[in-house]
Amino acid sequence: MTRSLSRLSPRQNALGDISMLYVSVLLRAAAVEGANIVQLSSDFRLYREALASSEARISIPRFMRLGHAAIVQAGNPALGLRMGALTRPIDTGISGLAGQCATTVGEAITTLIRYSLLTSQNSRGIPTIDAAARQVRFYSIRPYNAFNFFVVDSVLAAWTQFLRNASGQYAVLERVSIEYASLGLDDQFERWFGCPVQFGADTNSITLRPDIWVQPSLHAQPAMYEKLTGLCELELQQIRRGWTTSDRVKNLLTPLFQGESPGLKIIAQKLGTAPWTLQRQLAAENTGFRELVDETRKQLAQDYIRETDLSLSEVAWLSGFANPTALHKAYQRWFNISPGEQRKRLRATGEMQPPPGAEKK
Numbered sequence: 001m002t003r004s005l006s007r008l009s010p011r012q013n014a015l016g017d018i019s020m021l022y023v024s025v026l027l028r029a030a031a032v033e034g035a036n037i038v039q040l041s042s043d044f045r046l047y048r049e050a051l052a053s054s055e056a057r058i059s060i061p062r063f064m065r066l067g068h069a070a071i072v073q074a075g076n077p078a079l080g081l082r083m084g085a086l087t088r089p090i091d092t093g094i095s096g097l098a099g100q101c102a103t104t105v106g107e108a109i110t111t112l113i114r115y116s117l118l119t120s121q122n123s124r125g126i127p128t129i130d131a132a133a134r135q136v137r138f139y140s141i142r143p144y145n146a147f148n149f150f151v152v153d154s155v156l157a158a159w160t161q162f163l164r165n166a167s168g169q170y171a172v173l174e175r176v177s178i179e180y181a182s183l184g185l186d187d188q189f190e191r192w193f194g195c196p197v198q199f200g201a202d203t204n205s206i207t208l209r210p211d212i213w214v215q216p217s218l219h220a221q222p223a224m225y226e227k228l229t230g231l232c233e234l235e236l237q238q239i240r241r242g243w244t245t246s247d248r249v250k251n252l253l254t255p256l257f258q259g260e261s262p263g264l265k266i267i268a269q270k271l272g273t274a275p276w277t278l279q280r281q282l283a284a285e286n287t288g289f290r291e292l293v294d295e296t297r298k299q300l301a302q303d304y305i306r307e308t309d310l311s312l313s314e315v316a317w318l319s320g321f322a323n324p325t326a327l328h329k330a331y332q333r334w335f336n337i338s339p340g341e342q343r344k345r346l347r348a349t350g351e352m353q354p355p356p357g358a359e360k361k
Contacts, residue, residue: 015059015060015061015122015300015303015304015307016059016060016120016121016122017057017058017059017060017120017121018057018058018060018063018119018120018121019054019056019057019058019093019119019120020046020050020051020053020056020057020058021054021091021092021093021119022058022063022091022119022120022154023046023051023058023063023066024051024091025083025086025087025091025154025158026063026066026067026070026079026083026154027040027041027046027051027070028086029070029079029082029083029085029086030070030073030074030079032082032086033070033074033075033076033079033082034073034074034075035070035073035074036073039073040066040069040070040073043069044062044065044066044069046066054093059303059307060122060151061303061307061308062307063151064147064148064151064308065147065307067079067080067147067150067151067154068146068147068150071146071150077149077150077183077185078153078185078188078189078192079150079153079154080149080150080151080152080153080154080155080157081153081154081157081188081189081192083150083153083154083157083158084153084154084156084157084158084159084160084161084192085157085161085192087154087157087158087161087162088165089162089165091158092112092119092158092162093118093119094115094118094228094231094232094235095111095112095114095115095116095118095119095232096112096162097228098111098112098115098225098228098229098231098232099111099112099162099166100162100165100166100217100219101217101219101220101221101222101224101225101228102166102217102220102225103216103217103220103222103225104213104214104215104216104217104220105163105166105167105172105208105212105213105214105215105216105217106131106134106208106212106213106214107217108162108163108166108217109129109136109159109162109163109166109208110129110131111225111229111232112159112162113127113128113129113136114129114232115229115232115236117236117239118232118235118236118239122139122140125139125255126139127139127155133207134174134207134208134209134210134213135205135206135207135208136159136205136206136208137203137204137205138152138155138156138159138204138205139204140152140155140179140204142179143310143314144179144180144181145309145310147308147309149180149183152178152179152180152204153178153189155204156176156178156193156204156205156206157192157193159206160172160173160193160206163208163212165218165219166217166218166219167212167215167217167218168218169212169215170194171194171195171209172194172208172209172212173193173194173195173206173207173208173209173212174195174207174208174209174210175195175196175197175198175206175207176189176193176195176196176197176198176205176206176207177197177198177201177202177203177204177205177206177207178197178198178199178200178201178204179200179201179202179203179204180199180200181199181200182199182200183199186199193206244285245278245281245282245285246282246285246287246292248271249267249271249278249282249289249292250292250295250296252267252270252271253267253292253293253296254296254300256320257296257297257300257318257319257320258317258318258320259316259317259320259321259322260320260322261293261297261320264278264279264289267289293320297319297320297321297330298330298334300318300319300320301315301319301327301330301331301334301339302334302335304318304319305331305339305342305343305346306342306343306346312324312327312328312339312340315327315339327339328340
């Protein structure tokens with residue numbers, strides 16, 4: 001079963017989800033590296049129907065666990081680079097096909113980023129592009145750990161491969177920045193990207209060479225570019241039209257939960273409306289701002305406890321609580337169980353993966 005074009009509203013996972021197209025790339029890379037993809041598919045219930053669907057999605061936490069399992073099997077911590085190398089324009093969906101038809105390489109990557117919502121939604125942030133700086137930036141779920149290093153690697157590598165495909169050149173980048181600290185693979189990364197790579201940077205980004213940005217795309221086709229971007233715009237509008245005001249508020253709330261909850265005024269400003277107007281719109285949908293804050297925090301906390309191995313302090317901060325005690329009280333109120341006890345039960349029943357390095361009993 002697939003979801004309609006309004007599939008992102010309401011979201012099935014508060015942390016976001018991505019197209020199964022990316023899962024197919026991950027499995028191809030894992031197979032090349034020697035992992036048992038039959039076992040991986042079985043362990044993560046990756047059914048053939050879902051893998052064959054252009055509409056099917058997988059939650060970001062589940063995708064991270066799948067990637068980590070593939071890395072453990074393959075024994076290659078740089079699996080994300082292999083994923084990038086194996087990513088074709090078609091693997092990025094209709095936005096990738098549209099981008100390849102653009103006039104220049106800069107326009108190609110701009111198009112890919114503009115329509116990224118068609119294949120992925122990260123509630124913590126979205127990819128952005130700075131044309132003046134020729135820089136493309138990726139926002140990853142933090143804090144970093146063994147489960148999400150490869151996500152950053154695979155996205156930056158896939159963008160790089162996209163640029164190589166459009167330009168016909170290997171050396172397309174001026175530099176690469178990666179937020180997480182070096183894992184001791186610096187030389188391997190610099191060889192693959194073909195440029196300096198800075199770890200422990202302020203952002204995850206790739207910066208294109210000036211000549212590459214303006215170079216004509218090898219696949220430029222103005223008529224198809226117009227047709228495909230028109231289809232992208234239509235699907236993007238259909239996705240966004242499916243969002244209620246409540247959905248838009250929750251979408252804005254999530255990345256702002258950092259040890260505290262944003263106020264009504266801040267959210268109203270981001271929506272370009274007055275606080276009282278926003279309150280009226282929410283009342284028309286039989287809800288209110290405080291209810292949405294509580295609902296969003298509840299879903300986030302539940303997902304973090306169930307889907308990640310973050311400490312309770314980290315979960316509290318990312319769910320907008322000042323400390324673990326506040327999270328504990330709220331979680332107890334929501335689910336009649338403490339977050340720590342909930343995690344123990346999930347592990348005991350096999351519904352949650354054990355933390356890295358933990359011995360299975």
